[in-house]
Amino acid sequence: MKQFMKDNTITYNLMSFTGFKSLLIFTMLLEGPKSYYDLQKAISEHQYLHETVSIDTLRIYINTLKAMGCNVEKTTTNRVAKYYIKSQPFELKITDEQAKSVLKVYKAIAKSITLTDFIALQSFFEKFARYITNEDLKNKFENISPLNNIDSSIIKDLLKYAKNNTEITVLYNSPNSGKKNITILTDRLGISNNKLYVYGINSEYNNYSSFLVSKIIKIVSVNLQKSKLTVPELTVLYELKNDIENFEPLACERIIEKTHDKLVVEIKSKNKFDIMQRIMSHTSKCKVISPEFQKEVIACLKQMKEGYFEK
Numbered sequence: 123m124k125q126f127m128k129d130n131t132i133t134y135n136l137m138s139f140t141g142f143k144s145l146l147i148f149t150m151l152l153e154g155p156k157s158y159y160d161l162q163k164a165i166s167e168h169q170y171l172h173e174t175v176s177i178d179t180l181r182i183y184i185n186t187l188k189a190m191g192c193n194v195e196k197t198t199t200n201r202v203a204k205y206y207i208k209s210q211p212f213e214l215k216i217t218d219e220q221a222k223s224v225l226k227v228y229k230a231i232a233k234s235i236t237l238t239d240f241i242a243l244q245s246f247f248e249k250f251a252r253y254i255t256n257e258d259l260k261n262k263f264e265n266i267s268p269l270n271n272i273d274s275s276i277i278k279d280l281l282k283y284a285k286n287n288t289e290i291t292v293l294y295n296s297p298n299s300g301k302k303n304i305t306i307l308t309d310r311l312g313i314s315n316n317k318l319y320v321y322g323i324n325s326e327y328n329n330y331s332s333f334l335v336s337k338i339i340k341i342v343s344v345n346l347q348k349s350k351l352t353v354p355e356l357t358v359l360y361e362l363k364n365d366i367e368n369f370e371p372l373a374c375e376r377i378i379e380k381t382h383d384k385l386v387v388e389i390k391s392k393n394k395f396d397i398m399q400r401i402m403s404h405t406s407k408c409k410v411i412s413p414e415f416q417k418e419v420i421a422c423l424k425q426m427k428e429g430y431f432e433k
Contacts, residue, residue, distance in 0.1 A: 143171065147183050148192070148207070155197050155204035216250075221259045224250070228266060237311055237318075241277060244269045268316045272336050277311070279341055280320050284308040289349040293339040303342055306333065307351040309392070321393065323351040330392035353392050359411040360401055361386050372400065386411070398422060 143165060150156050150164060158177045165175050184205060188194050191211035197204050228243070235243070244267045251263040264270065269277060283290050287308060294304045305325035312319055317334060324331040330353045359378070362369060362385045369385060371377060379386035391397050401408055401419060410416045 139171070139173070143173075143175070144183060144186070146171075147180070148187060148210075151184075151187070151192075151194065151205055151207040152210070155199070155206040157202050157204045159202075160204075216253050218256050218259060221254055221256070221263070225259075225262060225266065237277075237281060237313070240267065240269055240313070241274060243267060244274070268313050268318045272318060276338060276341065277318070277335065280308065280311055280335065280338075283344065284310050284320065284322070287349075289345040289347075289351065291342045291345075292333075293342050294333060295337045295339055297337070301339065304333070305345075305351075306331075307349045311335070323349075323353050323392070325351055329353055329394065331395070332393065355390055355392050356394060356397060356415070357388060357390050357412070358397050358401075358415045359386060359388055360404075361409045361411055362404060362407055363409075364407045375400075394418070 146164065146168065147161055150161060158180050161180050162175055162177075165171050165173055184194055187207070192207050193209040194205055195208045197206065228247075232240075247263050247267055251260050254260040254263060282288075289305060289307045291303050291305045293301060295301050306320065307323040307325075308320060309322040309330075310320075312321060312332075314332075318336065319332040320335055320338070321330070321332045323329070324333075328351070363383060366380075366383070366385050369377075369387075371387065372389070374391050375387055375389045377385055378388050389397055389400060397415070398418065401410060402422075410419050
């Protein structure tokens with residue numbers, strides 16, 4: 123245990139292999155029907171085990187689970203016997219206060235975890251919600267994640283393609299124009315306002331855009347050739363006054379000048395809309411220094427003004 127606390131690494135001498143295999147088999151049978159071959163393969167390929175287990179030994183594990191109160195059922199698929207746990211006595215009991223505490227922890231860490239961790243948490247919350255009797259809390263757990271109701275296979279594929287800046291075509295359910303194919307040179311996935319977006323260059327308008335992943339019905343095709351889609355990165359300088367001590371720069375920003383009453387901030391992005399949103403979020407405290415983008419901001423403000431005074 124001292125070694126684990128020191129380097130956070132699991133080693134063979136820290137594990138009870140019998141107990142670990144029992145938990146592994148228990149978990150697999152809870153997930154659904156598994157054959158002896160499925161169990162053998164999982165154990166032999168597991169990163170901590172790499173062990174060959176006989177069918178007789180697997181029978182012992184399954185009989186032990188039965189003796190502990192698990193209702194292990196047998197089914198047959200294509201003449202292959204498979205086993206699964208229909209019910210088990212290890213019911214998780216969660217109080218309302220405990221559930222609220224978990225929600226608080228989630229909100230505290232949600233801003234700093236990776237998308238891979240979000241995927242793992244989504245699975246955890248789906249399982250956790252089953253044991254909550256308070257319907258209001260149950261609903262919060264089922265809907266707290268920005269990945270809720272999104273096909274996990276699409277998320278994993280998008281992560282892979284974004285990592286390699288792959289050009290893909292997706293069937294997208296646009297709120298304005300309905301279902302249509304959109305080609306995107308993928309750049310990254312990110313969460314904004316508790317919603318998951320894929321970012322990249324959009325071939326339709328040849329600009330850097332963001333698309334709600336929840337609106338992607340399926341990935342239609344993948345272009346493994348080098349894409350011809352390019353959009354230059356924009357660099358904008360803006361001046362910020364008042365309440366500068368509480369200013370927190372985004373990953374795409376850096377402070378290039380600071381005095382007692384103002385900051386000069388540089389923001390870089392391929393997405394003009396994101397830059398505009400960031401500047402508008404500072405309201406009247408912000409003044410754009412870059413001349414070309416000043417025109418963009420003034421035009422945007424004029425449009426907003428006209429919208430308010432339209433008859």
